[in-house]
Amino acid sequence: xxxxxxxxxxxxxxxxxxxxxxxxxxxxxxxxxxxxxxxxxxxxxxxxxxxxxxxxxxxxxxxxxxxxxxxxxxxxxxxxxxxxxxxxxxxxxxxxxxxxxxxxxxxxxxxxxxxxxxxxxxxxxxxxxxxxxxxxxxxxxxxxxxxxxxxxxxxxxxxxxxxxxxxxxxxxxxxxxxxxxxxxxxxxxxxxxxxxxxxxxxxxxxxxxxxxxxxxxxxxxxxxxxxxxxxxxxxxxxxxxxxxxxxxxxxxxxxxxxxxxxxxxxxxxxxxxxxxxxxxxxxxxxxxxxxxxxxxxxxxxxxxxxxxxxxxxxxxx
Numbered sequence: 001x002x003x004x005x006x007x008x009x010x011x012x013x014x015x016x017x018x019x020x021x022x023x024x025x026x027x028x029x030x031x032x033x034x035x036x037x038x039x040x041x042x043x044x045x046x047x048x049x050x051x052x053x054x055x056x057x058x059x060x061x062x063x064x065x066x067x068x069x070x071x072x073x074x075x076x077x078x079x080x081x082x083x084x085x086x087x088x089x090x091x092x093x094x095x096x097x098x099x100x101x102x103x104x105x106x107x108x109x110x111x112x113x114x115x116x117x118x119x120x121x122x123x124x125x126x127x128x129x130x131x132x133x134x135x136x137x138x139x140x141x142x143x144x145x146x147x148x149x150x151x152x153x154x155x156x157x158x159x160x161x162x163x164x165x166x167x168x169x170x171x172x173x174x175x176x177x178x179x180x181x182x183x184x185x186x187x188x189x190x191x192x193x194x195x196x197x198x199x200x201x202x203x204x205x206x207x208x209x210x211x212x213x214x215x216x217x218x219x220x221x222x223x224x225x226x227x228x229x230x231x232x233x234x235x236x237x238x239x240x241x242x243x244x245x246x247x248x249x250x251x252x253x254x255x256x257x258x259x260x261x262x263x264x265x266x267x268x269x270x271x272x273x274x275x276x277x278x279x280x281x282x283x284x285x286x287x288x289x290x291x292x293x294x295x296x297x298x299x300x301x302x303x304x305x306x307x308x309x310x311x312x313x314x315x316x317x
Contacts, residue, residue, distance in 0.1 A: 007213035008266060010206035011037075014062050017205045021058045021196070022051050023189070024182045030266070031173045031283055032059055032147065037214050037262040040170025040255070041126050041146040043111075043287060050175045052149045054196050056107045061199045064207040065104035065143070072114035078121035082131040083138075096133060101125050104141055104208075108148040115159055122146065126168045143211055163246065163290070170255055172287035214265070221261040223272040226316035230274055231256050234281060237309045238289050243300055246290035256284045274315045282306050 015029045022029075028044070032055075035042045044052045053069065060067035070081060083099030100106065101122070111119065125131050129140045148169070150161075166172075178186065231253050239247030248256075257272075259280040264272045286302040295305070 003213045004217035007206075007210040007217065008268070010210045011214055012266065013205045014059065017062045017202060018055070018058045020201055021199060022055050023185045024178050025051065025055060025175065028055060028173050028175055029059065031171050032056075032145075033266070034259055034262045034280075035170050036063075036143060036145055036211055037218050037265075038170055038255075038258045039143070039145075039215070040258070041148070041168060043166070043169040043172045044147060044149045044175055045152050045172060046149075046175030047177065048151060050177060051196075052175050053107060053109060055175070056105065056147045058199060058202060060105045061202045062205055063105075063211070064204040066141070067105045067107070068100040068103040069107040069109060070100050071109050072111050072118070074113060074115065076114045076118050078118050079133075081118060081121050082125065083133060085134055094134075096136075096138070098138075099131075101131060102138075102140060104143055104145070106144070106146045108146055110150060111148040112150045112159055112161055116162070119159065119161065119165060123165060123168060143208060166287045167249065167251060169287060170259065171283045173283055218262050218265045221265050221270050221272060223257060223261065224316075227260075227272050227274060227277065228257070230313070230316050231260075231277055233313045234277070234285075234309060237313050238285070238306075241305060241309060243292060243295040243305045243308075244289050245292045246288075248285055248288050252285055252288040255288075256280060259284045278310055281310055 011033050014033060015026050018029050019026070032042055034040075044056075046052055057067060057069075059065075070076075079099065081099050081101050083097055083102065085094040086097045087093075088095050108122065111122075121131075125140060125144075126146055129142070129144055130137045131140070132138070234256070235248040235250070235253040238244055241247065256277060260272050260276040263280050264270070264276045267276070282303050285306055289302055289305065291300055291302065291305065
């Protein structure tokens, strides 16, 4: 088995290993793997108690990645995330103390509970893979991914993420409530002694070297001109949709190409099909569009609008 094929098998094995701790949510695990392959970041949205934190912790354990969790609160300061200069009385000099952002996998829990100034402190880290403190730029480890969570139903005491920061997230993954059979399986695990705080039962089935091999292989995945035109047509349709006041930017179109290439590679192909684009359109674009107020009053949502656009844009043959 060649190195790219071995890397693909290792990354696909993550779903089975993580399922030892998290019941269901295979689609969310796949999205997190795609984000790692694309060097992108993920916004996880779901009500409390659907294992968002456990999912990210399990991913770090099965991938041998350093993991840090930060609980975002209204009094969290930018330096609490990026790090700051601390005066050392012994040397009479200031020394840099690295913040929790210096890790491989950063869980930004309830990111919409912290003020815009602290949210903005993440922007440079997410986009440039570095932080600047006192004029000195410090590189972050590689790989580096931010997995941020937010509660979709509780808005009291929160600060809505601005469009400019939402656009920095490669994917927005909805973490749904489990169906009845899966919830019974969850209760059965807890009844037989499962402790979500103890992940010692999980085995590292992949590592940073598999991610590196996967990233190199994804860069070789081809996209025909017809597929590129299809992506541009989808993005263009969001800009003219009567239901939307904000459509997808060119950054969103390039993100859809990146995620479709990763999905194609995970599916065992070295070329992108229109079905790959369709598969990744909703998680890649749902947070990059904004509904008109009248569309919201009529009960429309982002996924529904995107489904209509995908149904209307001609698929290349």
